[in-house]
Amino acid sequence: MPCVSPDGKPTSSGMALLESLKDAALSPNEISAKAGQPLFRVRSGLRELKDAGFVEEEDGKFKLSKSGRLLVE
C-alpha cells in the first residue's frame, strides 16, 4: 500500500513501518518480519518514506529521521 498520502503524511501502512523502527535501525527483511508485511511492500514503502524524509538509510539498514521520530513518539 502507498505509505505516504498525497498530502505528505504517512498512511496507516507507512505508520506501521515507522513504528517498527522505533527501537532500532533494521533491514527491509527485519522490518518485513516485525511489521508482518510482505517484503516487496516494505521495500516500496521505505522508498516512499525515505523520499518524504521520514526515514534514513545507512549500510542497508533504515532508521527514523527526526521528523519520523516525532511522528511515532
Place this chain on the structure above:
Amino acid sequence: MKISEVAEEMGLPVLGGRAPEFEAVTTQGTLRLSDFEGTWLVLFSHPADFTPVCTTEFMAFCEIYDELKKRNTELLGLSVDSVSSHIAWIRNVEEKMGVKIPFPIIADLNKEVAKKYGMIHPEQSKTETVRCVFVIDPESKIRAMVYYPLTTGRNMGEILRLIDALQTTDKHKVATPANWNPGDPVVVPPPATAEQAEERLKEGYECKDWYLCLKKL
C-alpha cells in the same frame, strides 16, 4: 542467430534470462521488479478490468494465494487500465462476488511493462494484453512463460504445479516428468558419458533404460 538472441535483441524475455526491470504504478503503490527479489513472483496479465473471464481468473488467483505464499511466491497482476479502473473493479469483485483481491495490479496505461514482456499480441488484440504468466525466481530470472488467448481462462492448478516443479528441480537437481505432481517420482538427469550410462543401471534407480531413470525424493 539463435531465437533467444533475436528475442533478447527485441528486448523480450527469454527463459533463464533476467526479467526486464520496471517501475510501475499499482493498486498498492509504485512497485519495481527488484522489490520482489528474494521471493518467487508470478507476474500475470489480463486483457481488461470488468470482463467476465478475467473476473473468474482473479477470483481463482485469490483461491491459490495462500498456497502461493506457502511457496514463498507473490502475485502481481497487470492490464492496460488505469489504477482507478483497477480499484473500481476490485471493489466491485469484493462487493458482488465476496472476494477480496490481496495482491497488487499494475496499471500499465502506457503499455511500458506490457511491451517489455511481449504481452501484447496484435493478432489477438492491438490494445489489450493476452493472458500471460511469467514465473520469476528470487534472483529475478525468468523461469517459465505461459501464454493463453483472450478466450481461455488459465488453470490455477497448473500454475501451482509449475512452481512446485521448478522449486523441486532447484532443490534436488532433478527434472520432472509429464503430469508430475508433488510426491511423484522425479527424473534423474541423463548420464553425460558412456561410462556414466553403464554405471547408471547399477545405481539403484527405477530405470526404464539408461537414459530414463526415476527416483523417489
